[in-house]
Amino acid sequence: MKTYYKCLPCLLRQTIEATKMVNETPETQEMILRCVLSEMSKMDLNKTPPHMAHFIHQYIKKATQIDDPYRALKKEFNQLSLDMSGEMRKIIQDSAKPFETAVKIAIAGNIIDFGPRADITHQEVRNTVQDCIDQPLRYNRAEELEKAIQESSRILYLGDNAGEIVFDHLLLEVVPTDNITYDRKREANHQ
Template sequence: MKFQPRCTECLLSRVGYEAGLVLDDPAAIEEVRRAAAAVLAAGQDDPAVPAPVLAGAVHRCAYSLIGVDDPYLDLKKQNNRDALLAVEMVAPDLVTFRDYVTAAVLGNTFDYGVQSHQVTGDFLSFFATEFPKGLAIDDTDRILPLCRDIVYFTDNCGEIVFDRLLLRYLKAQGATVTVVVRGAPILNDATMEDALTLGLDAIADHVTTTTRGERELGVNLSLIPDDLAMALEGCSLVIAKGMANYEALTEYDDFPPTAFLMAVKCETIAGMVGVPKGSKVALLRD
């Protein structure tokens, strides 16, 4: 996906949000936002740059001015703690592949700073209401037969706890799974530290990163480490969580079958997918 002008204010509002997590001076926050806006304006001159690449450059600029490597750190840890409590309540009711996928998609709503998306303060009530509604796009019957050798791209903290449930299910069905987290902190996305803390290395066959340490959103195939490149070459299915991974991976034509699992949080992605904003989808692109 290429960057859409309608996405400008959402991106810059997220810059302001992350700056506000660290800085308590409105003038300093506005300075960060202005600098990020300048990076965005310069990047928009190249229409070939995918939206996640441009957004990554904007956030790198913001992080350098904020002066903190991971402004979301405390929030990410709290998200994981909240999710661990939530899964204790919901896990006993999950039985089928569709159940586990739906739970993982609902976990994608742990996403702070998205302008048009509100994170619920009562996730268990939200889950109880939304889970019976199912998925607006439900390709789980087509996805399951492909679940043999999987590369699983994670997204947010909190959400990754629900991914852990799905990963255990996939392993119990005999799948081989490579889990992929961000190569460096960016937004509230899960990193290797989160994966190891949650024990994903004891569930998956291998855990790796989207980059060799660069701070990037989505997936940029020119930056992936060798072990991820090898896993992608031999896999039967890619599972990609969240909108940034959707925006990135839809740029590639010569790519394995991909199941996009996400809550659709903005009108731009809603239009691309063909569903109303707020929809929950498990969309297979093969």
């Protein structure tokens, strides 16, 4: 995957949103934005958008001395996910196809990603979960996945977004094996 021109405005928006979240002065926000613009002008567009996003977030951390501009949002949406978990667990248990329903809910958890959009609302998360439950999977291979899991000796399950871990654990509760290691993606250079 490479970076297309249409990716650049999104990267700038992420920069602006992240600097606003850390309550920096307009002068610091401008300095960060100018640096990011300068770096974007030199960026190798054959690199991925996550590569540039990683640079942006590392630069913001360095310039503001704040490790995670999204910390408060993550905490808020982790709590929302926990608050929703009982209701989602019941939906899975009452489903004619619990594994498939749990897969849909795990997919829905991916909406909680503040890089692309930091203005996600609680209602959007709830609506996304309901939409994912109500809609058939476009390429439904849930039965094949469940069978492959049963036949596997070990599985590594990676999660990466705030709140997503709750949705993922609902899926893992219905997975018919104890040989799963759950981990979250860590900082990487995204190359």
